[in-house]
Amino acid sequence: MEHTGRGDPARSLALLWRTREAPGRKGGPGLTVTSIVRAAIHIADTDGLNALSMRRVADHLGAATMSLYTHIPGKAELIDLMTDTVNAETLDPPHPPPITPWRDRLNDVAHRNWRLHQHHPWLAATATTRPVLGPNTTAKYDRELNALTGTGLTPIETDSVLTLILSHVSSSARTLAETTRTHTDTQLTDAQWWQAHAPHLEKLLDPQRYPTAAAIGAAVGAAHNTAHDPHHAFEFGLHTILDGVAALIASRT
Amino acid sequence: MEHTGRGDPARSLALLWRTREAPGRKGGPGLTVTSIVRAAIHIADTDGLNALSMRRVADHLGAATMSLYTHIPGKAELIDLMTDTVNAETLDPPHPPPITPWRDRLNDVAHRNWRLHQHHPWLAATATTRPVLGPNTTAKYDRELNALTGTGLTPIETDSVLTLILSHVSSSARTLAETTRTHTDTQLTDAQWWQAHAPHLEKLLDPQRYPTAAAIGAAVGAAHNTAHDPHHAFEFGLHTILDGVAALIASRT
DNA sequence: CACTGTTCCGTATGTTGTACGGTACCGCGT
DNA sequence: ACGCGGTACCGTACAACATACGGAACAGTG
Structure with a gap:
């Protein structure tokens, strides 16, 4: 790159x-x-x-x-x-006021970025070290930090939490983008891909050797129609991370 | 790709x-x-x-x-x-037995993968959709799932938690790899890069327009010597995520 | 010693970003 | 009206990339 x-x-x-x-x-x-x-x-x-x-x-x-x-x-x-x-697109509907509970504000930030990545999947493929010091990116950073004011977190904790959330969005978005791109490139859905591999895997995958993988893998594959549903991964991860942030905030009060 | x-x-x-x-x-x-x-x-x-x-x-x-x-x-x-x-390198020191608390086991899984990415930074740049169906990758998946046995989580929750942890490792590793690679490519440390931009930024960054960003950014830059310390981001994120997983597990019992 | 299948390789094609040197035009001062 | 300087614009060229294709050299077998 x-x-x-x-x-x-x-x-x-x-x-x-x-x-x-x-x-x-x-x-x-x-x-x-x-x-x-x-x-x-x-x-x-x-x-x-x-x-x-x-x-x-x-x-x-x-x-x-x-x-x-x-x-x-x-x-x-x-x-x-x-x-x-x-x-700039993340700025458009004004952010909720500080009276709103922090969890709702953070959730809003995450979904704004999630939507942004849906519209521009290439974003997840760009390098993120050294932030782009432009007017919109700076404004975005400013508004997003505000989602954590009043929580009693230190400045460093505030930045760390925001970084974690945005990193999770970016990571999920990357997976989603890769999935759709792999689909269009190979003309194969994930289901078809698994079906093509299944017959050969039966001979190689010894349930004795990989007991847990076999059991869980089967259950997961049955639940979502594909092995990794990016949308589910995003929502689940966000919920879990917010629970973790709640624990951090609770420990500060 | x-x-x-x-x-x-x-x-x-x-x-x-x-x-x-x-x-x-x-x-x-x-x-x-x-x-x-x-x-x-x-x-x-x-x-x-x-x-x-x-x-x-x-x-x-x-x-x-x-x-x-x-x-x-x-x-x-x-x-x-x-x-x-x-x-295969993640399999080498045998995983701790199921008697070990789940949090220690999950933490171990995360750090195994963190170490793996340190040794092979290119891993974070590879596509992760459609898992590699080889013997070592399968064994890795199997052992890692075992870190969550006995927690009362459903198979799907187990897979989701593992995916979240590994995604966090991968994301942090990518940032770290990009940082070092950007450093060697541009022959500029992050600190030098900031110093080069600082004089021009002073004219552009209006504290009135970006109050929070200015305040937090200064505090963060002062704390770590660079804006984003990848190691810190990894440990902080892992801790927070594990707290979130604890909340999930607590709600299941 | 001949045959066959596999290993090995030279050449060629269509991409990519961009360095370099040149041309043509706009607006300005006179 | 006229010339001139700066800038917008462009054509060609180069190195690096993955890999399709066809041919050559060697192994083991009869």
Whole structure:
């Protein structure tokens, strides 16, 4: 994966905060940072992050590939810009006021991000170290931290809890995205895949050797129609984590 | 990322379970499935999954690139084989007996996987949908499920809890791997990166607009020397999740 | 010694990001 | 009206990637 740290920070930040947005030339394709980012998001939403290439973005805009580099240092910065742009979507319905119980507020934060990842599955495939220091991402972080005010947690605990929640969302979203992408790529549903493997597995999987796996695996497969239902994994995990956070908060009062 | 579903399951499973291990030719490089997988693991351990190419594996074995395809259908299957191979490492110190409290057993499972990911950071970058149906991965699943026997949880709850724990390990490991890889790629520590951005951020980040983010961000940055300490995130998250699991188990008795 | 199946490999194709050098245009000062 | 400088735009080129295809070299068997 690409890294952002290559160019100078001033350039990257100016891009994110849209200092000086150039109008572009008149006759040709009116390339703008905004238009490039929008096209890139469209492609990634439709065909995934792997299908996002500089060539495709340029084609989609009726421009030559290298023209993009006039406006954007490289692909890594483009992805950062895409991320900051879509992060704005989590701000739209205003967050609930502090009177609301913290658990409802945190649950709301989790589901906002879950929805965001549904609309933009490629988000889960981007690197998360070194946050994108754009206006929307910063605002998102600010609002989400507010979900924990009044709980008596220390600043570090607050950040840790939020990190854990967002990490869980991202992880679940990644699994979901991989599942659907694997499905479209291989033209095989999980059920079909299991059916194709089942006959050979019967000869290899000795119930004597793997007693628990055999028992639990069968029950799980019967319950959801597939082995891992990402939606269920998300909700179950969120509920469990919130219970754990409740224990932490209870111990502080 | 590559997908495994391409070839026929019989071939893949035969590879994983090492039915018929061919000795190879005498004069040339004695290529074997095992030797290829071992070389691939070595490369991925050293230089990451991005550096793992068929060329490099072949070079490392003194063979031509295309010779690998005699033994292995493609790169996707190679990665599956690598995964099943290293998964054996979690089995080595025998798991604690069922008399041990479930929380200690689950904690042990988490730390086994955490250690595994430290040794093989590329693991976190592989696709996790559709489990690798090899002998070691199956044994791993079996032993890990046993950490929850006697807790009164249903089979589905047992699987969900294990999935949550492993997902947390994987997520934390990914962050850690990305951090170190970003560090080596950009030759910049996180602290240096923040220092490079700080002067420009002061002009852009309005404390009026982002009050909570400014306050918490400062406290967090001061506490750990970097913004996100992956080790801390792992331990904190694990503790919180285990508290949540305790609540679930308590509600079942 | 010939035959057959498998191991091994050289070449070629279509991708990718982007470095480099060039062209054409807009707006500005005069 | 005119020229000029800066910038938007683009064509070509390169290295690295997985792998399809067809051929060559060797093993064991008759």
